[in-house]
Amino acid sequence: MIRISKHIVPKGYTGITLFPFVFLKAVHLKNNKILVNHEKIHLKQQIELLILPFYVWYVLEFFIRLLQYKTWRLAYVNISFEREAYVNEKQLEYLKNRPFWAFLKYLSK
Incomplete structure (x- = not known):
C-alpha cells in the first residue's frame, strides 16, 4: 500500500518501505515504476524475514558496511537488501520469479 509522506521519508531519499506500507516523498513518485518496484522488493524481503528480523539485520549490516x-x-x-533492490529495480517482472531469500546472493562484497 503506497502512502505519501514527506515527513516519514528521510531527507535525501524518495521512498522508504515500512511493512506493510511504501512511503513516497511526493504524489508524482507513484508513477515512477522503477522506484515503486525497488520498494516492493523491500516489501518481499521484509515478509521473508518476518518483518522485525529484517530491520535488525538491515541496521546491523549497515553498521558493518559503515565500518567497511x-x-x-x-x-x-x-x-x-539495497544491492538486490538496486540491481533488479528496472526488471519490473523480477518479483514474479525472484528466488526465496535472493538477497543472500548480494551479501558478499
Whole structure:
C-alpha cells in the first residue's frame, strides 16, 4: 500500500518501505515504476524475514558496511537488501520469479 509522506521519508531519499506500507516523498513518485518496484522488493524481503528480523539485520549490516566503507552513502548502497533492490529495480517482472531469500546472493562484497 503506497502512502505519501514527506515527513516519514528521510531527507535525501524518495521512498522508504515500512511493512506493510511504501512511503513516497511526493504524489508524482507513484508513477515512477522503477522506484515503486525497488520498494516492493523491500516489501518481499521484509515478509521473508518476518518483518522485525529484517530491520535488525538491515541496521546491523549497515553498521558493518559503515565500518567497511567509512561513508554513509557507500554503506547504505552496499547493504545486501539495497544491492538486490538496486540491481533488479528496472526488471519490473523480477518479483514474479525472484528466488526465496535472493538477497543472500548480494551479501558478499
